[in-house]
Amino acid sequence: MHRRAAAVRRGIAVRPVRAAIILAGGRSSRMGADKLGLHIDGRSLLQRAVAAGLAWSEHIVVAGPQPPEWSHDPRVEFVPEDPPFGGPVAGIAAALAAAGDADEVFLLAGDLAAPAQVxxxxxxxxxxxxxxxxEDADGWAQYLAGRYCADSVRxxxxxxxxxxxxxxRRALGTLVVHRVAADRPITADLDTPNDAKIAGAVDIRDELPRIDLPGRLHE
Structure with missing residues (x-):
């Protein structure tokens, strides 16, 4: 970190330190079951969100419990909300602390239907x-589909x-952000059984496959 600061002072271009944060807490009360365990195209929503984050950063922090069937990957760490079920902002705070000296963070809701496109x-x-x-088709800001200056979020x-x-919205609504309009299939999240049906998500948790993430480092 000291060498990085020295390089900045000397005017040397330094690549930003990145971390992707996946919000995976909550009770899934409207879905009636753990929605992040639902599968689209053979992968759970959580697996899809983590894989999307790995396309941008080698450091993923998931704010939420680690599923028992999760394949270990040293690039991915799980941190609990503090307090448990304290809401997404509590999850962001816990994950941001785990992200260390990140310059940029990508915030992704774990229940996004199309995280890779986001x-x-x-x-x-x-x-x-x-x-x-x-920004969704109705003009609403999608704060959990965003890339931020980490210090701004802190x-x-x-x-x-x-x-x-x-x-x-209260936590991040005062930030000065550029909005990119996106069609509903990109901004859609899965809150209800009908949302899951529209997205083609299925519940196969009784026979979950063990799926490695793209580019997974072998132990």
Whole structure:
């Protein structure tokens, strides 16, 4: 870290340190079952979100419990919300602490139907002073489909004090972000059984396959 700071002072171009944060807590009460265990095209929603994050960063922090069938990957760590079930902002805070000295963070909801497309659209999109996010077809900001300056998120969370049960809009809504309009299939998330049906998600957790992530480092 000291060498990095010295390089910046000397005007040497330094690649930003990145971390992708996957929000995977919550009770899935509207779905009636753990929605991140639902599968689309042979992979769970959580596997799909992590794989999407790995296309952008080699450091993934999942805010939520590690599934018992999860294949170990040293690039992926799981951290609990603090307090448990304290809401997505509590998850962001816990994951951001685990992200260390990251300069940029990608925030991804774990229940996105198309996380790879989200990352593809935003990976090289121009940022506002604090970040860049998707905007859905109805004009709503999608804060959990966004790439941010990590210090901006740290500052926003610090201004809150208590992060428990705080809405994402309240936490991040003051940030100056560039919005990228996206069609509904890209911004869709899975909250209800009908959402799952539309996305073609199925529940096969009784016979979960063991699937390695792309580019997984072999032990």
């Amino acid at each position: 990352v593809s659209v935003l990976a090289d999109a121009p940022m506002g002073s604090d970040g860049v996010i998707l 500052r926003a969370l610090g201004e809150l004090g208590d992060v428990r049960n705080v809405s994402v």
